Amino acid sequence: MPSPERKSGARTSRPDWWRGATIYQVYPRSFQDTNGDGIGDLKGVTQRLGYIASLGVDAIWLSPFFTSPMADMGYDVADYCDVDPMFGTLGDFDELMKEAHRLGLKVIIDQVLSHTSDRHPWFEESRAHRNNPKADWYVWADPKPDGTAPNNWLSVFGGPAWEWDGVRKQYYMHNFLASQPDLNFHNPEVQAALLKVVEFWLKRGVDGFRLDTVNYFFHDRELRDNPAMVKDDDAPGLDAPDVNPYGMQNHLHDKTQPENLVFLERLRALIDRYPGRTTVGEVGDGARSLKTVAAYTGGGDKLHMCYTFDLLSPDFTANHIRACVGAAAEMISDGWICWAFSNHDVTRHASRFAQAADEREAVARLSISILAALRGSICLYQGEELGLPEAELSFDDLRDPYGIRFWPAYKGRDGCRTPMVWTSGGNHAGFSSGRKTWLPVPREHKALSVELQEGDEGSLLNHYRRTIAFRKAHPAVIEGGLTFLDLEEDVLALVRDKGKERLLFVFNMRRGPQEVPLPAHLTVKEVLALPGCSGCIDKGHLRLGALDGCCMRV
CATH class of the missing domain: 2.60.40.1180 (Golgi alpha-mannosidase II)
Structure with a gap:
């Protein structure tokens, strides 16, 4: 089992600890279950913080744990300021924070500000009728004379980005699921309410925020149609798989609006009132992503750093990495970027980059060595330090609405979200003592468990530890x-x-x-x-x- 706790380095005591930091993403549903319901929880994360600290990372990023109907695994928030009972309580979160800080780990939490669940009280009030205090808190629009949607905007999760509501007799906008209505950031009251949410967690001691879909906050007031994507335009990038028509549009009007810069300045002004805190934005903007990162992180008055999907592609070549990192260095003069090869939304890179199963470990070793050498902060996704490949799941196993919608052309994101493997035997590889887990534990993952790799000095897990230590030991690599x-x-x-x-x-x-x-x-x-x-x-x-x-x- 995990080796004795090793506290993170003294870098985390610096106000700019995030610059060059190594961040470990925890997907709580799949990390450690402590109550036997087959779903990971906050107590489980706390239980395993010693393991995370032993990797030598500087911080953890927690995917959403807020109150939610879980239509999109917590990215559909029904209460921004409470913990879903599935994951525990606010008290459990406070204990997690206390233990993380004792171990020298910073804690970054997800903030899903662009949209809420349709079960959020704000939306329930907004949809009740057209004349109420929150009537304009979401993006509502009248139909065209023929009853069709206001424009041609598409949802990332498939189909139109508009859903008809019979009560208001209007459409509301949703960039993702129909049960994830978009907030209207053009309304100052919405901005103020969301800043209060951020401050709630700042007062609770969190060290930073990962801002989900940060360039989706604002939409074009005039609701102009998006033009088609043509060969001479910027490539659609990795915002959606090529089986999804979303990539056929040039998304000029439904995201990345200039008004977002002003809101990010307001957000930064709030963050700066709490020294040592940070922000990292998720930017999905196709081939324009690096330009957006430059705008969102430049000037020292908006976000501290952003990450893009550039290195989350299947392309594992010298030319591709050199082009992405070189372009970032050229465009992002006074900003900062965070690099990653895997996260909870993409195929695990041990599978994505490997041309055959027998080279997965070599690919994983080289990947972390390259990542650790890059300029910027770096983010690791739970299980990549074990070399976990993408899980092959049947349709009946799927929980991801994205994969269910586009099956079988696209299998969705569940293959990278299966439970962490702590032991090679036992019930569900040490993840849960329950009868069934929310996603199955693949048999081939058990042979890569923490337990088996911990005592092997030459294992991939220990290679990760040494590589992270190497990076932290050399100022030239960090800064x-x-x-x-x-x-x-x-x-x-x-x-x-x-x-x-x-x-x-x-x-x-x-x-x-x-x-x-x-x-x-x-x-x-x-x-x-x-x-x-x-x-x-x-x-x-x-x-x-x-x-x-x-x-x-x-």
């Missing part, structure tokens, strides 16, 4: 500059530097060994013990094994 070098097409080479420290990272992304000629203008002073490195230098060439990497002081 330094980044310059890419052009070596071979399937080699990712970059220099990180800060002050007198200058580090050269070289990663062989080929599925076979190769010799890489080192740049003549760089003198290798020392080969550092980058975890997993098996490279050696011979006559100006670096010999690397397949999917291998090396770090040198130059």
Whole structure:
């Protein structure tokens, strides 16, 4: 089982602890069940915080645990200021906070501000009739003369972004499920109410907020149609799988509106009243995402950092990573970005990047080595440190409405949300003592359990620990500059530097060994013990094994 607790580093005592931080995402439903109902809970997270601290990360990000009918697994909030009984109580959350801080871990919580559940009291009042105090708190619009929706906007989860309400005899907007109506951010009262929600959690001691769909807050007041996506436009990116018509539109009017910048300034002004707190925004904006990140994090008066879907694609090549990270460095001059290869919305990268099952572990090792070398903060998703592959689930197992809607062309997000595997045996791999879990525990995951990897010094789990420790030990990696070098097409080479420290990272992304000629203008002073490195230098060439990497002081 997990090794003795190791407290996170002293970096978390700095006001800008988030800059270069390593954040561990916890999906509470699937982390640890303590009451036998087959669903993870806050007490379970608290129970496992020692394990998380042993990884050496700086913070945890908790996916939603608020009161919710769970139509979208908690991203449909019915009460922003309480814990759903499924996960526990506010007292359980306070205990989690206390233990996390004792271990030196910061706590970031999800905030789903763009929309609520249709069972939120705000919406129930808003839909009652057209003349009530909250009548304009959501995006309502009259139908066209023929009764159809006000415009052509589409939902990310399929179909129109408009739902007819027979009581008001109007349509309301929903970017996701019909049971997730969008709040009207053009209404100052809505903004004020949401800022009160944020302050409720600030007063409770949280260290930061992950802002769900942060560029979806505002819509075009005129409700203009979105144009079609054409070849000369920005690519649709990864906002939706290609089986979803959502990607056929250029989303100029239903999100990423200029008014959002003013609201983010208001949010930042509130956050700044509580020193040492941070914000990280989720930006889904296709090929425009990095431009949006630059706008949302620039100037020091909006968000602290954002993440995009750029590295969450199936493309695991040197060219792709260099293009994404290089573009970010060029566009985001005074802002900050958070990189990740996996999260709760995408296929696990051990499966997404691997060309065959037998190379998953090598891909996972190389992935964390690359991620740890990048400029920015980094986010890890629970179970990736074990090399968990995407779970293969039957249609009857699915709980994700997105996957159910587009099955079988798209299997949804449940394959990356299955329970954490703590033991190789026992009931449900140590996740739950109950009869059944909310999603099944895949048999192949049990062979990758924490229990089995903990005592193996060469395991992927311990590779993650060493790599995170390596990153934290080098200021050039945490805060330094980044310059890419052009070596071979399937080699990712970059220099990180800060002050007198200058580090050269070289990663062989080929599925076979190769010799890489080192740049003549760089003198290798020392080969550092980058975890997993098996490279050696011979006559100006670096010999690397397949999917291998090396770090040198130059």
